[in-house]
Amino acid sequence: MTNRHQDHDHRGAAGSAVTDEALQRPPAEVRYAAELAALRADDADPRPPGWQLSLRAARRFITGDPETGIGRKFVGDTALVERALVTLATNRGLMLVGEPGTAKSLLSELIAAAVSGDSTLVVQGGAATTEDQIKYSWNYALLVSEGPSTRSLVPAPMLRGMRDGLLVRFEEITRCPLEVQDSLLSLLSERVVAIPELAGAEGMAFARQGFNVIATANTRDRGVNEMSAALKRRFTFETVFPIADLDTELALVETEAKALLARSGVPVAPDRDVLEVLVTTFRELRSGVGHDGAGLDRLSAVMSTAEAVSVAHAVGVRGWFLRGEAGSAADVVTCLAGTAAKDNPEDLARLRRYLEQRVARRSGAGWRELHQARHLLAH
Known part of the structure; x- marks a missing residue:
């Protein structure tokens, strides 16, 4: 409130x-x-x-x-x-x-x-x-x-x-x-x-x-x-431990991102499907465990809830001021690049492997768009 x-x-x-x-x-x-x-x-x-x-x-x-x-x-x-x-x-x-x-x-x-x-x-x-x-x-x-x-x-x-x-x-x-x-x-x-x-x-x-x-x-x-x-x-x-439940973390990221976007002059709310893709990606890269229970390369960069809010904010700003929309899964890839490249150059390669190998197995329009935009990490 x-x-x-x-x-x-x-x-x-x-x-x-x-x-x-x-x-x-x-x-x-x-x-x-x-x-x-x-x-x-x-x-x-x-x-x-x-x-x-x-x-x-x-x-x-x-x-x-x-x-x-x-x-x-x-x-x-x-x-x-x-x-x-x-x-x-x-x-x-x-x-x-x-x-x-x-x-x-x-x-x-x-x-x-x-x-x-x-x-x-x-x-x-x-x-x-x-x-x-x-x-x-x-x-x-x-x-x-x-x-x-x-x-x-x-x-x-x-x-x-x-x-x-x-x-x-x-x-x-x-x-x-x-x-x-x-x-x-x-x-x-x-x-x-x-x-x-x-x-x-x-x-x-x-x-x-x-x-x-x-x-x-x-x-x-x-x-x-x-x-x-x-x-x-x-x-x-x-x-203070990270949030354990996906739905709770997703709701928090959505609430905080809405508030930040409103203060940034963005009148549209973030897309719920895009946020779900974003938060799930953060949780998997943070824990080193995929949706199927299989292990994956964890990023050494901080993939926290606060960082997820920051990326969701950037996605909304990018979508609204560049195209007049709420932001897409492709924007998530672009904004994630800055998060992954902070501490360790290898993190960018790990993120690329995640998008190429893990995301390709997921169903849903948001995940397909995320996979199709993987080439944006090279720029």
């Missing part, structure tokens, strides 16, 4: 109002503002300190509640959502791990929107991430003219989350250098940020009720910057 809220706007650089419809991807608390407001109004259950919703209301927001018109936003294990919420109601951080594209970031965003009403306190992990980007930095013009002060202090997401009692999201934490990761140790254990440049009480920022950390890490990065044992002890680990 997607809501449009004309009264909520953001200000651009020139000061003019920018409506939600102009945003490429509004945060969850904006997209689902009406649902969050309704849940808060009807929520009579006890809430953990600093939370905007009770655990049961937060669970309904994430997993859906048809009786009250709350749409399902995370297609996954409800028990996983419950365990994640319980963890965040304690003083332990939450670590979501899993294959790329299994909606770890989406789940962390939805949880932050439900618990704090703000999912935008995000640290994006990477090789260039520094401790300043996690805790705080300085406005150097003010620092030179006035010296260290609260005016010259520029709080980063972690300091803002602690001061305001909000959840902070740390994406792809294992991509950060070990010394950067370990800067979280005192934050998660002592619940305080020391600012030695400031004197007196202003030099210690203590966490308010509601503060906690949701981190994500994908299993393909394991071993790159392995977390220290001390940091692991401060998190509860939960694994």
Whole structure:
């Protein structure tokens, strides 16, 4: 369920109002503002300190509640959502791990929107991430003219989350250098940020009720910057698995692709048969098992649900803006080439063999069109 809220706007650089419809991807608390407001109004259950919703209301927001018109936003294990919420109601951080594209970031965003009403306190992990980007930095013009002060202090997401009692999201934490990761140790254990440049009480920022950390890490990065044992002890680990059921994954890809196409100015919905061919292809290349149970060459590239949504979006954009239609199975071949060629040149050869040998055995107009368009991989 997607809501449009004309009264909520953001200000651009020139000061003019920018409506939600102009945003490429509004945060969850904006997209689902009406649902969050309704849940808060009807929520009579006890809430953990600093939370905007009770655990049961937060669970309904994430997993859906048809009786009250709350749409399902995370297609996954409800028990996983419950365990994640319980963890965040304690003083332990939450670590979501899993294959790329299994909606770890989406789940962390939805949880932050439900618990704090703000999912935008995000640290994006990477090789260039520094401790300043996690805790705080300085406005150097003010620092030179006035010296260290609260005016010259520029709080980063972690300091803002602690001061305001909000959840902070740390994406792809294992991509950060070990010394950067370990800067979280005192934050998660002592619940305080020391600012030695400031004197007196202003030099210690203590966490308010509601503060906690949701981190994500994908299993393909394991071993790159392995977390220290001390940091692991401060998190509860939960694994997010790929969607097991074809119909569930197909429905999710269709819903997400429709939303993305609408934002891209494409007024036609994706063709259901084309989407079924696309999602089935992704599942077979991801698992290494064909529809007949026989093994096939798996691609080393990420063939996740999120990647399937991206390809479905590209297929719809290509079909509409080039030919004025919804997109075809031939467009799937063209768009798949970019997905398969990301990491390993051999993946393109594996995809070509799949189209030539496996798809040729499938019945249906969509599969025939997919097979006939296999030559497009050469371009």
